[in-house]
Amino acid sequence: MEQRLPNWLKQRAYLTPERKAVIFENETxxxxxxxxxxxxxxxxxxxxxxxxxxxxxxxxxxxxxxxxxxxxxxxxxxxxxxxxxxxxxxxxxxxxxxxxxxxxxxxxxxxxxxxxxxxxxxxxxxxxxxxxxxxxxxxxxxxxxFSLDSICSLMYTSGTTGRPKGVKQTYGNHWWSASGSSLNLGLSEKDVWGCTVPLFHISGFSILMRSVIYGMPVRLFSKFDVEAINQCLIQGEITILSVVTSMLQRLLADLNDQEYHEQFRCMLLGGGPAPLTVLEQCRDKGIPVFQTYGMTETSSQIVTLAPEDSIRKLGSAGKPLFPCQVKIMKDQEDAPPNVEGEIVVKGPNVTHGYLNRDDANKESFHNGWFKTGDIGYLDEDGFVYVLDRRSDLIISGGENIYPAEIENVLLSHPDVSDAGVKGMDDPQWGEVPHAFVVSNQDLTEHELLDYCRRNLAKYKLPKKIHFVNELPRNASNKLLRRQLPGLISEVK
Ligand code: ATP
Ligand code: MG
Incomplete structure (x- = not known):
């Protein structure tokens, strides 16, 4: 039977009319x-x-x-x-x-x-x-x-792996996404969720939806103003903030020896892989980082690391939210713990399908489960580790190599400002990793390979390092690895 809830904003305005909904510059x-x-x-x-x-x-x-x-x-x-x-x-x-x-x-x-x-x-x-x-x-x-089955929003995927796909998000998807999030992160009447991520992306829009469902104020920013945001966090004006890695790195660089207010309880970090060095820096500064994994198709988070596990399981994206399920599929079968395969998810926050894309719908949805196109594994305690995109996996002499792992090592070198890795055809190994690196210093291929050798197994070492001026990124600022080979002709 179709489930209907009272009009969310009307109900919220009836229940708690005087509560703040949004704070933006000098307006509330x-x-x-x-x-x-x-x-x-x-x-x-x-x-x-x-x-x-x-x-x-x-x-x-x-x-x-x-x-x-x-x-x-x-x-x-x-x-x-x-x-x-x-x-x-x-x-x-x-x-x-x-x-x-x-x-x-x-x-x-x-x-x-x-x-x-x-x-x-x-x-x-x-x-x-x-x-x-x-x-x-x-x-x-x-x-x-509002009918929970009605489509509320249409949002295209970022187009990192191919042409963007239009995702149909229902009111039910958003309802369950907000509920699942609060069942994990908890809800406090002091909560103010900082929104510096775009409202046109699911990371920002889901904050607006949580606000009306929870009755919680949003502190909205027009752009990522590092100093202003750090001040809010130091003064306790924001209790939860959604960030991607590059934002967190900028906040850390600006913070120096200052500390965040005790009311700041959650730095929700998602959108892409998080380098361990950043997570360790946060741990050392006592910043409560919650890694999360989600996508446009899951209407925001589907897996989040609960507070008590954030140190013990550093590097994991966590466990599924309460209404959601996650499994790993390898060769059409459920994979045992610690075996890598495709991350497959299920839950009432997951879209029912893409707009006008029968091909992608057939490929991605099976018996209520959604194939994410990401590779990862579950550890023996059921924690999810996201490794990389299925389409970017490099198979070299029968070994699986994840570009993200090599990129993390390259990025941890102080003279590397950006790095991307792509599998290139190789007559001997089938594929080998090539690295594309942006550096403003006099760094040589030899020096960087020496550094990699200390941190990566031999078969994962980039076969070639190309120094380039800039890496191709999409409108969501995500690295477009499929365009990296096109840079070879313009190598510095
Ligand atoms: P497209 O589907 O068009 O290729 P996209 O997948 O980049 O674009 P989004 O829905 O914005 O579009 O991004 C979701 C993806 O971001 C996930 O499928 C995953 O690959 C990546 N991602 C999100 N969170 C994490 C995380 N914690 N760790 C690693 N990757 C993540
Ligand atoms: Mg995607």
Whole structure:
């Protein structure tokens, strides 16, 4: 039977109207204020002939108005297509067409892209955020209930391994994601979740959803301002912060001898592999890092390391959240502990499928389980270790080599500022790892290989190190290993 819950923001504004919902620069909105704003904007969105089930794209940076627009969309019952601001106009146009969006709302930062998008999508109505705010209101009544089966958001994967895939995220997916997170991290009335990651990515959007479900304030930042964020953490203004590794490294570098406030209880670190050196630095400084593993398809975290295990299982992404399951598949069978294979997951937060991608749906979903495309293993206590992407695994003379492991070693060298590793064809071994390294120092291949030799087994040593100016990254700043061989012609 279809499960329905009361309209989340309306219910929140009814239950705890005076609680803070979002704090951004000098502005604060309570849940009462946010509901009023969302209903007002929803009536304006409706004036563009948008109704329940339609798709509306948003190209909005982190701002208090973005918060209100996202909630307004939910009030209308329209699906929100979250667009990554760093995509090119033609990539954006492709996603808008694939998702069949009727309306696009863009803020000042993205207005420059609208003309080109409009050329490629003549049927699409494109408006700026200020135009929306100035629009007349149409008659509108907020939804009374949200069906957990309805699609709330469409979000494309980052496109690290291939063309981005449109993920359908239901209200149920978000509900279970938020519930699973709180069952692991706990919930305190003092909690304030810092959001410096983009709202258009699941890492940021899931914070907005937790806020309305938990009744918790979000401290929203427009950009990653290291000093301002460290000040908030030192003064105890944020209790939980979501970060990726590069953010954490910048926070650590700026922190020096200062310490975070005792109310700061969770640095939620996800999005990619975490170098052990960073985790050890945090351990030494007493920073409570919780490694987590998740993806667009799991509507945020699916595996997180619980506080009591953070030191004992350093390097692990943890155990599944309470409503979720994880197993490792090797040769179509469940793999025993400590055997590497594909990470396969199940849970009510996992998407039911991709938009317009029968091929990927057939390939990825089996009997309620989702094949993540990542390789990892479970240890004897059931902790998940994520090794790398299946598509990037290097098989050299029958041995498995994980590019991430070699990259970690290269990155731990003080003169290496960026590194990527890719398997290249080799007549003797089938494939061998080649390293692509950015260094601003006079580092030689010989020196770096010597360093690697001290930290890596012989078969994992890069066969060749290419010094390059920059590594290819996608709009989510993830390394595009498949493009690394193209750099060989421009080696420094
Ligand atoms: P695409 O699916 O289009 O190739 P993507 O997988 O990079 O893009 P996202 O959904 O943004 O798109 O990223 C999820 C992926 O990020 C995971 O599948 C995994 O490969 C990686 N990842 C996330 N958390 C971790 C982690 N803790 N350790 C290692 N890798 C992680
Ligand atoms: Mg993916």
């Amino acid at each position: 909105l309570t849940f009462h204020d946010l509901f009023q704003k969302a209903v007002d904007l929803a009536a304006k969105i409706t004036s563009y002939s948008i109704s329940k089930g339609d798709t509306v794209g948003i190209m909005l940076s982190n701002h208090i108005d973005t918060f209100s627009v996202i909630h307004a969309q939910q009030q209308t019952g329209a699906k929100t297509l979250f667009l990554n601001l760093r995509l090119t106009p033609s990539e954006l146009a492709w996603q808008l067409q694939d998702a069949n969006a009727k309306l696009l709302i863009a803020d000042a930062e993205s207005l420059g892209k609208l003309k080109e998008i409009q050329n490629e999508c003549p049927e699409l109505t494109c408006i700026s955020l200020s135009e929306l705010i100035d629009s007349p209101k149409s008659a509108f009544e907020p939804e009374e209930e």
